[in-house]
Amino acid sequence: MDQHLTLYLDPPALARLNAGQHNFFQRVIGAVESVGWTVSVEESTLNARLEAPEKKGYALYHMEEPTHDRALTCRRSYTGAYWHVEAQAARWEWPVAHKKFPARKIDTQEAKTFYRALREKVLGKDKVTDEGFALMPLQGRLSDHRSFQSMSPMEMIETVMVRVTQPVIATLHPNEDYTPAERQMLVALANRYPHFSVQEGGTPELLRRCSYVITQNSSVAFEGYILRKPALLFAQVDFHHIAGSVPHMGLDAALEMLAKRQNFAKYLTWFLRDQALNAARPEFEARLLAHLHAKGWPVPEADIDIPTPIAS
Known part of the structure; x- marks a missing residue:
């Protein structure tokens, strides 16, 4: 069960996902399932957060601090379908905040x-x-x-x-x-x-x-x-x-x-095209898997050429 992802969502995001109206999380689920992972979804309550470190597998939170070293958090990057999946909830601690704008x-x-x-x-x-x-x-x-x-x-x-x-x-x-x-x-x-x-x-x-x-x-x-x-x-x-x-x-x-x-x-x-994940693009799943792999998760990198997106 190590290759299992638990999504911990706040009530609004959970309601949208259950209604089939949350493109980002739907594509996250599709991406990890495509490489053989299983997925479960829970409301991120206090009890769920306290119990999460004892669960096998990996976790993804929505706009919350991860609870253990096998967990990441995600947040929309201000506009459009751009998202970050990071190890910290504080945006000023994200890798992009410490990079030099080239x-x-x-x-x-x-x-x-x-x-x-x-x-x-x-x-x-x-x-x-x-x-x-x-x-x-x-x-x-x-x-x-x-x-x-x-x-x-x-x-x-x-x-x-x-x-x-x-x-x-x-x-x-x-x-x-x-x-x-x-x-x-x-x-x-x-x-x-x-x-x-x-x-x-x-x-x-x-x-x-x-x-x-x-x-x-x-x-x-x-x-x-x-x-x-x-x-x-x-x-x-x-x-x-x-x-x-x-x-x-x-x-x-x-x-x-x-x-x-x-x-x-x-x-x-x-900031958006090169540093964020665009859930409106066809290459999103491949980029997400590559990103999770780089974060240390045991997912295979996509064995395809990932095109550079030009338009939003």
Whole structure:
């Protein structure tokens, strides 16, 4: 039973898979079954996580920390059908976060083709402008300085407002439950800095209109890359390479990065096409098996030539 995979899924992902509507996990199952493995699927409850290390075989979690050395975790890479399957749940610990972006090695024409398809798929016919303000998508725990952050979100706001002169519009995350104390602190900051304001919702529209994005490590900053919007990051993340990253370079250098021209097309091509697994591509199963083999799982590598995908 060593050649057995247990998928541990959260309820929404489990419901989609049971309904035949989760392409990624359906193809994962098909890939490992094609090389003789068996597969079972469980809801990732506390008891299931506690019992997992004692089970034979291998495990794959969805957006959760693996529970033992025969387990990996997976997470969608911000857009499309791009996924990562890694040994750690924290994105800033993924291999891609520690690699150098090899811009000169990415073919210019391939990058243009890839980026054009990606932007059209994500943006459609929506208009993108630069109206002279910065967008600050807030996340949660505004007063906490967590280990992967250079400072707390509240400290980030104060730091930015004394260094940035253009308007900054912060938005609240729709899935976060902000405390009355946090909301009062935001009101106090808005009263103290006239060029700072906070609003509920509206982030996608503001992203299309802003000059750049300021955040800890919100996925909105990555979405901004697709619209050619620079980013100023105050926390560690996997897509820091072309951003002004305070944890990696300090505040002054990070601010200077906002004015530097970045090749968004080449970066997105490298980050998505070359570093992630695309579950919409015909070669996904072969790439997944090769990836699992490289991670130490006893699956055979696909005995075929794996084509390089050009379009998303």
